[in-house]
Amino acid sequence: SQKIEQNSEALNIQEGKTATLTCNYTNYSPAYLQWYRQDPGRGPVFLLLIRENEKEKRKERLKVTFDTTLKQSLFHITASQPADSATYLCALDSGSARQLTFGSGTQLTVLP
């Protein structure tokens, strides 16, 4: 069956370090993969999109990689700050209508 797994439900890191979040998938062949941020009580907010033919995408302190052989995307936040604390969701296109399917998310806490 199709499955999207995001690493450990919660990740705690020290301020200033690099946070690395993992999104693994099986039985999909996504053309695109997106990352969203969700704060408590709010809807998800789009961060980055990466295409299957792109290895890496950057935006300010964010970096996303996409390895279609490993069926994995990594999401990095460099020089992390307490304000980066949130739940991060990966989403990939799936199904015949190519709509987005979301992973369960990883809750990141950056400790001051």
Next chain:
Amino acid sequence: DAGVIQSPRHEVTEMGQEVTLRCKPISGHDYLFWYRQTMMRGLELLIYFNNNVPIDDSGMPEDRFSAKMPNASFSNLKIQPSEPRDSAVYFCASSGTGGLPVSYNEQFFGPGTRLTVL
């Protein structure tokens, strides 16, 4: 633009009652999505529309759920009769694809409606 608008923000109802959730997408967007989020199942797509036409409703749990989009500015999701297991946060999202695949475009989410069915 005010973003995606959802109402009500919170809804508490009793089992068996009809519930109506409302959404106003961002003006000019041609796709509208309804999602449900729970701790157990995460964020699930229920149904989505393109130019007011339902495209995929395979995520709708059962016949108790229905959704309509009578025009480009409004959609509603109805649950009748409601059950305690319907308790969740329901999100509406919209996107403007510009002719590109729907999964290529970022989705703009509303603040959600927290539904509690007692």
